[in-house]
Amino acid sequence: MECLVEEGNAIAFLGPLMRAAERGCMQVVEWFVQRGCRDMELCPALTAATSSCQVHIAAYLLTQIPQQVLAALSVEILKAAGERSGGSLDGVAFLLQSDFLGDPAATYAVADIIAKSEDEAVAPELKTFLKEHWSEGAYKEGLKLGQEHYMNLVRIIKWGESPICLRDLPAPLTVAIAYLPLYRECVKAGGCLFSQRLRGQLVEAARRLGNKVLDEVTHGRELVVVLEQHLPHFFLHPNRIVYLDSVANVMYLLFTFDTHLYYVMNECHHLETNFLWELNSSLCICFCQKDKLFLSRENEKRKKSEKQ
Numbered sequence: 001m002e003c004l005v006e007e008g009n010a011i012a013f014l015g016p017l018m019r020a021a022e023r024g025c026m027q028v029v030e031w032f033v034q035r036g037c038r039d040m041e042l043c044p045a046l047t048a049a050t051s052s053c054q055v056h057i058a059a060y061l062l063t064q065i066p067q068q069v070l071a072a073l074s075v076e077i078l079k080a081a082g083e084r085s086g087g088s089l090d091g092v093a094f095l096l097q098s099d100f101l102g103d104p105a106a107t108y109a110v111a112d113i114i115a116k117s118e119d120e121a122v123a124p125e126l127k128t129f130l131k132e133h134w135s136e137g138a139y140k141e142g143l144k145l146g147q148e149h150y151m152n153l154v155r156i157i158k159w160g161e162s163p164i165c166l167r168d169l170p171a172p173l174t175v176a177i178a179y180l181p182l183y184r185e186c187v188k189a190g191g192c193l194f195s196q197r198l199r200g201q202l203v204e205a206a207r208r209l210g211n212k213v214l215d216e217v218t219h220g221r222e223l224v225v226v227l228e229q230h231l232p233h234f235f236l237h238p239n240r241i242v243y244l245d246s247v248a249n250v251m252y253l254l255f256t257f258d259t260h261l262y263y264v265m266n267e268c269h270h271l272e273t274n275f276l277w278e279l280n281s282s283l284c285i286c287f288c289q290k291d292k293l294f295l296s297r298e299n300e301k302r303k304k305s306e307k308q
Helices: 004-008 013-023 028-036 039-051 055-063 067-083 090-097 103-114 124-133 136-159 173-187 194-210 222-229 247-256 258-267 274-307
Strands: none
Touching: 004 013, 013 028, 013 039, 013 103, 028 039, 028 055, 028 194, 039 055, 039 067, 039 136, 055 090, 067 090, 067 103, 067 258, 090 103, 090 124, 103 124, 136 173, 136 194, 173 222, 194 222
């Protein structure tokens, strides 16, 4: 590239810059940017990186393009990326989750505009994706799903046939059974913004947990904090990754909620299959340690009583 530009006196960088962005060549992209590419050249490069799911290139280019330029070309960038995506829309999802316009309301609005567009030039896959996950309709659907999930939980609490009911469990564990799947989905999603569908479920969950949330101005991470405030601390991780197969965590469950786990395993499996499967996979390890730990605790109690 140095030979082409410096010795060949090339002045048009767009073609090679787009190829570099499309193929994920960060060194070449950075070299072009440092040479002084125009904004109108960086935007097609961003489109190329997005359509090819080169998210590290897209993230870098977002820092180089002025917000006003992104706002003016946002619809065209998303449409072009969807058209050239080749079946995967992970790059488009990355732009939206990154809040690439720097304004949640504006980012959601752009996605909604494309989802409702009647323009035949919009890729059908892109339009369907945005309609199902990032449109205003998707937000309403998320609210509806959250309401249905809560009603299912209420039915189990009121009319469950087991002699041990969910209302007998400590409140944090009940919240974990109800909303751990949603929390894990949020952790997996990452980014600054959640999809409208996921956001709707989070808003409904926050309402049910007794928090007054203004959904018009609440767009993402603050909603996850609401869940974290109600979940048991041993389900949380500094990096917001839930490690349920930790033997220490499961042993804590066994000794704290011993009589209730049977009910959770047998009556509530449909609420969180993965949670229960991972919990069950660790039980065989914990049961063999349970008697040892119990005897150790009893010995400690006996020694304390003897000293007294």
